[in-house]
Amino acid sequence: MSEQTSKHTHVLVIEDQHLMRLALIHELQAALPASIVHGAANVTIALDLLESHQFDLVVIDPGMPGYDPKSQDDRLDVVQVILDLSPDAIHIVVTGSDTDEEWEHCQKLGVVGYLAKNNIRPGALVDVLQEVAERGYSVRLSNETTAPPEFYHSGLTPREQEILGWMRQRPSGISRKDIYEQLGERFDIDAASAEKYYKRARAKLLKTGLLPKGL
Amino acid sequence: MSEQTSKHTHVLVIEDQHLMRLALIHELQAALPASIVHGAANVTIALDLLESHQFDLVVIDPGMPGYDPKSQDDRLDVVQVILDLSPDAIHIVVTGSDTDEEWEHCQKLGVVGYLAKNNIRPGALVDVLQEVAERGYSVRLSNETTAPPEFYHSGLTPREQEILGWMRQRPSGISRKDIYEQLGERFDIDAASAEKYYKRARAKLLKTGLLPKGL
DNA sequence: CAAAATAGGGACAGGGTTGTCCCTATTTTT
DNA sequence: AAAAATAGGGACAACCCTGTCCCTATTTTG
Numbered sequence: 175m176s177e178q179t180s181k182h183t184h185v186l187v188i189e190d191q192h193l194m195r196l197a198l199i200h201e202l203q204a205a206l207p208a209s210i211v212h213g214a215a216n217v218t219i220a221l222d223l224l225e226s227h228q229f230d231l232v233v234i235d236p237g238m239p240g241y242d243p244k245s246q247d248d249r250l251d252v253v254q255v256i257l258d259l260s261p262d263a264i265h266i267v268v269t270g271s272d273t274d275e276e277w278e279h280c281q282k283l284g285v286v287g288y289l290a291k292n293n294i295r296p297g298a299l300v301d302v303l304q305e306v307a308e309r310g311y312s313v314r315l316s317n318e319t320t321a322p323p324e325f326y327h328s329g330l331t332p333r334e335q336e337i338l339g340w341m342r343q344r345p346s347g348i349s350r351k352d353i354y355e356q357l358g359e360r361f362d363i364d365a366a367s368a369e370k371y372y373k374r375a376r377a378k379l380l381k382t383g384l385l386p387k388g389l
Numbered sequence: 390m391s392e393q394t395s396k397h398t399h400v401l402v403i404e405d406q407h408l409m410r411l412a413l414i415h416e417l418q419a420a421l422p423a424s425i426v427h428g429a430a431n432v433t434i435a436l437d438l439l440e441s442h443q444f445d446l447v448v449i450d451p452g453m454p455g456y457d458p459k460s461q462d463d464r465l466d467v468v469q470v471i472l473d474l475s476p477d478a479i480h481i482v483v484t485g486s487d488t489d490e491e492w493e494h495c496q497k498l499g500v501v502g503y504l505a506k507n508n509i510r511p512g513a514l515v516d517v518l519q520e521v522a523e524r525g526y527s528v529r530l531s532n533e534t535t536a537p538p539e540f541y542h543s544g545l546t547p548r549e550q551e552i553l554g555w556m557r558q559r560p561s562g563i564s565r566k567d568i569y570e571q572l573g574e575r576f577d578i579d580a581a582s583a584e585k586y587y588k589r590a591r592a593k594l595l596k597t598g599l600l601p602k603g604l
Numbered sequence: 605c606a607a608a609a610t611a612g613g614g615a616c617a618g619g620g621t622t623g624t625c626c627c628t629a630t631t632t633t634t
Numbered sequence: 635a636a637a638a639a640t641a642g643g644g645a646c647a648a649c650c651c652t653g654t655c656c657c658t659a660t661t662t663t664g
Contacts, residue, residue: 182543182597182599190507190533191409191485191506191507191509192507192509192510192511192536193409193412193413193416193506193509193510193511194406194408194409194412194506195539196412196511197408197409197411197412198408199539199541201408203541203543206543207543208543209542209543210540210541210542210543210599211540211541211542211543212538212539212540212541213538213539213540213541214538214539215507215534215536216533216534216536219536219537219538222538223538237485270406270452270485291406291408291409292405292406292407292430294406294407294408295407295408296407296408296411318405318431319430319431321407321430321431321434322434323427323428323429323434323437323438324410324414324427324428324429325425325426325427325428326414326418326425326426326427326428327397327424327425327426328397328418328421328422328423328424328425328426331620331621331622332621333621333622333623349638349639349640350639350640351638351639351640363622363623363624364623364624364625366623366624366625366626367622367623367624367625369640370623370624370625371622371623373640373641373642373643374642374643376641376642377641377642377643380642382397384397384425546650546651546652547651548651548652548653564608564609564610565609565610566608566609566610578652578653578654579653579654579655581653581654581655581656582652582653582654582655584610585653585654585655586652586653588610588611588612588613589612589613591611591612592611592612592613595612605664606663606664607662607663607664608661608662608663608664609660609661609662609663610659610660610661610662611658611659611660611661612657612658612659612660613656613657613658613659614655614656614657615654615655615656615657616653616654616655617652617653617654618651618652618653618654619650619651619652619653620649620650620651620652621648621649621650621651622647622648622649622650623646623647623648623649624645624646624647624648625644625645625646626643626644626645627642627643627644627645628641628642628643629640629641629642629643630639630640630641630642631638631639631640631641632637632638632639632640633636633637633638633639634635634636634637634638
């Protein structure tokens with residue numbers, strides 16, 4: 175048994191794809207300011223952690239090696255075992271190959287969140303957690319989005335990247351100034367600062383000779 | 390046609406899972422200091438970009454929506470189409486469900502890298518690119534690793550996280566001092582600095598009352 | 605026991621990012 | 635033509651992270 179002394183949220187992420195696991199962990203840390211997040215790359219490690227720690231939230235990708243990813247039974251077995259070992263936690267399933275039936279099965283087991291990997295955008299986990307808190311569950315099945323192309327330039331700061339990303343999605347008919355204000359509100363900064371970042375990003379791109387069309 | 394004026398490496402990442410795409414982009418930016426990376430969440434966007442830009446490196450996940458992920462033909466079709474549109478680029482396929490045959494098929498089409506998602510660790514892409522440069526190809530099929538559990542605490546800086554991660558993997562028989570020296574060499578910093586980071590990380594964890602066993 | 609390793613700190617400079625404020629041309633709208 | 639929006643800058647303080655150097659107890663190892 176583990177000490178649950180701290181006020182931190184204890185989270186466990188079970189996912190075999192290293193980059194995806196890290197990304198999920200980052201998302202969760204951003205969503206839960208005071209958090210301790212454990213990562214497990216396979217079921218064995220996960221079971222060890224589940225036995226020695228108590229978690230408030232467990233994120234599971236059932237498509238793990240050692241279990242046939244195409245076998246519905248195997249996938250659900252993984253989920254079942256983990257649920258048995260953490261009965262008090264909130265469980266969210268994340269998968270690359272989602273189906274409606276699997277969600278229903280998971281729900282019967284006690285899972286409250288079911289998310290398709292291609293429908294998890296940066297920052298989306300906050301919404302999911304809130305939805306779970308409010309409605310008791312949250313489902314986001316696979317969804318072919320019409321996301322605009324993205325553009326990343328080494329030499330831009332994260333803020334500049336972010337602001338630029340938003341500006342590139344500016345709908346026609348909306349002035350840049352409006353975007354600045356939206357951004358200011360969203361990031362809780364001055365609209366003038368947002369403007370500044372955009373301009374600096376633009377200047378950097380111009381200097382290197384390549385800025386995407388649409389300015 | 391596009392201007393290839395700059396000295397930057399032009400990269401395209403085609404991957405429908407948003408978090409994974411971002412992670413790959415970050416990895417590539419770290420691996421290629423002067424780079425411009427474009428991201429496409431689906432084949433349509435990818436084709437648009439391929440027609441308007443010229444790329445040096447294209448990373449493809451063939452498991453895209455709109456194409457049956459279980460259909461070998463569909464997957465290879467995606468790869469084929471992209472290769473046709475960027476004949477001069479280096480092509481690397483990244484997939485969550487890798488098979489030996491698929492690699493062979495891809496290779497015939499002109500792909501030089503074939504990586505299983507669960508075998509891409511942070512920093513691994515540098516090695517892959519170097520291997521491609523040296524041997525002409527690089528393959529990393531699915532591999533159930535015995536990775537140790539990971540531990541992330543909000544409040545630790547990236548450096549502290551990183552150093553802590555390494556220290557937690559310390560084999561018995563190796564002194565911490567040895568690890569400090571290894572870390573110093575690896576990150577090109579003073580061993581004393583590595584020691585400092587570890588101690589500060591430890592202090593933070595103690596203060597919040599939770600440090601993983603193994604100190 | 606003596607030496608090495610470890611725990612637990614403090615001080616400090618440098619660098620980059622962030623965020624705010626202010627400035628002047630030029631272009632686009634109204 | 636007047637007003638608003640945009641491009642393209644500069645200056646500046648605050649903050650955090652990084653990296654280096656130095657210090658003293660305590661514990662472990664040889």
